[in-house]
Amino acid sequence: MTMEKPAMHNFAQVLEPSPFHDRIVAHTLTQNWAEWNGYQTVRVADTVASEYFAVRSSCSVMDLTPMEKYRITGPDALDFLNRLVTRDISKLKPGRVMYAVWCNDKGKVIDDGTIFHLAPGDYRLCAQHHQLDWLLLSSIGFDVTIAKETADIAALSVQGPTAYSVLAAAGAKGLEGLKPFGIIETEMAGIKLTISRTGFTGDLGYELWTDPDNALAMWDAIFAIKHKGLLDVRLIGLDALEMVRIEAGFIMPGWDFNTAENVVRADHDRSPFELGLDWIVKFDKPYFTGKKALLEERARPARRRLVKLSLEGNRVPSGSFLFDRKDGTNVGSVVAHMWSPILKTALAYGDVELTKGALPDQLWAEIYYQKELKWRLAWAKCTVHSAPFWQHERRSKTPPLTS
Template sequence: MTLHSTLRHFEQPLMKTPFHPRTEAANKLWSWGNWGGYTTVLTYDDLSMEHSAIRNTATVYDLCPMIKYRIEGPDATAYLQRLTLRNVAKLSVGSVQYTAWVNDAGHLLDDGTLFRLAPDRYRLCCQERHLNWLEDSAFGFDVTVTEETEQIAALSLQGPTSVEVLRLAGFDVSALKPFRMAEYGFGEGRLMVSRTGFTGDLGYELWTIPDQALRLWDILFDAGQLHGIRPIGSEALNMARIEAGLIITGLDFVPADACLREDRLRSPLEMGLGWMIDWDKGHFTGKTALMGQRDQGPKWSFVGLEIDGNISAEGAILYHDRKTEVGVITAAIWSPALKKNIAMAQILTRHVTGGNIWAEIYALRELHYEKLMMQARVVERPFFNHPRRRATPPGRF
């Protein structure tokens, strides 16, 4: 999109993704939001039906605003070993890795997915923009970091019938394993399909060039007519990701480079991401600080909760014995799939076990708020964990 050079930054409209002609036509509620400077749909027409489609049919979500970096060069692997928490050397070509990275003090900057496209070429996808950090971290490495967000059209196709939709569209992905990807001929270019997603269910992400975007959308919806395909917005996706127990930067934790208060900084150990740290791979940014926290024990923990009642507890303060503040809920819903009141929360580690945790919920009832103190129980994440997410082939639904 070309903006007139005389426009000041606050006068510039949000950019439109390559799929905007289709998303605009389908957005019956005219419900829009800002994601990374792009116009994105919040809800198309019915939030309950959009969530139901994620769990029962097939859904399409516009991923174009997600930040994407191409990392390439002879030292690309060594650079990513230094930058991220996981062992990139174990990531084979054609595979995807969920990972995260921290600053020198061990505080989380962001999490994301790392795609190994070739021996010396990767794609890193994340929520926030980090080009300055990535470039500064590249000092001494023979590597090039390029933001390619605008050069890629991406869709998320999720749900139990998604594999059948792709088959009817001409892409047989039945043998594709989780966190793997494959390429197919598509028009005058290529289509990359990865078995990844943010719903905790069977699903795929599709990657092509902007010129092929509308063709891809139309092919999927033609193929999915008998399989209940429908577009979904960010609100339905948020419901599914909470059921899946997945975190979002800026919602479940504040990225270190945007955090104004020292006591709001969080480490991967405090956000339930300690499992991904490879302590034996050699030095990486933040390792010394994280080893100290590991040995001492993290002050905070990130947990899943089940809460009494059916009023969503988003933003609720947590108390021990109804009187001592011990944490805060960062994401919560009444889960339609589980028929439970679930939440994710930051809580002081010393209160994770032992029970007697209460959530202070304010319920709006006919223009008045009523304070509810509801008991909460720490439970394992993910809340929703269907076997089809990992089955290969996924099977028919």
């Protein structure tokens, strides 16, 4: 196991500018910034509504550079990853991407992310949060090299119904045959880059990865399509992303649940089963961290579950408690919520306690809301969804639909 010496942080600069910063500043009319993994990141560039609809009805661009990226190579790279995550990475072929979560010894989720099998034995792990310490700790006894490459790669997420058309018009080659979760090494307007058909939106979309030196040229090639008046392309920020990811059924570690190893109170962390991620826990593979604990957990009735909820009425259940009936027993609370403009309904994720492994027959949200500064209480009946709220057929059609 080896690790690269990290570059010294420039303490005069509190937040790191991304390689796209010069262009992002020009597009960020509101100067509404946020911090993401140490980078200066857009929260809202223009208005949330316009950014949301860029994802849902045209083409959105988001700076993905702050996403934590780790390069994992070496003879034991596969064994290391298979011991790390709950899915079977031996099934991940070169040129493919897999979503995965990893757990601590107690089988509680530390973070989620995507694993890119770039070339045989050469992997990239993208994670929401900083993971180098856990990766290095997990590498004891494995002949792997783990290098943090967050700053070495400039990445853009290009998502929306016209994402393919925009990129094809910008000159990206070979996208028509790229299936969901596929990766290609290609070029666009003379820039060498890697494109994966991945995203956080439940719709057609791509993620573009290149050397930071190419960042501005890559940006300009995409936005040239907008400037020519061919198709609309819009920069989006974290707030719009938060909306579309809820619609698409993605969970956000650290927001929707407490990440393991950061939790102070017992039982405030969550296992993949408790997050509804049963489908990515594979017991018919070599040992992985947390397997023993998860086998034991599976043998008992489930105690709680993160569920997708849609609500009656037009009020959003901000911070609401959940009850088994109107004025009934408290069985949980809402951890994420939104009004879905495209579905015209309130959506939420609820952390719900189960009884003997089963959800209550009914779930009601207690919603406090204001009318001209006067607080009122309303009850909204919830419907539990097992599938994502929004998953358009464009997401998986290959070749992709064009506009």
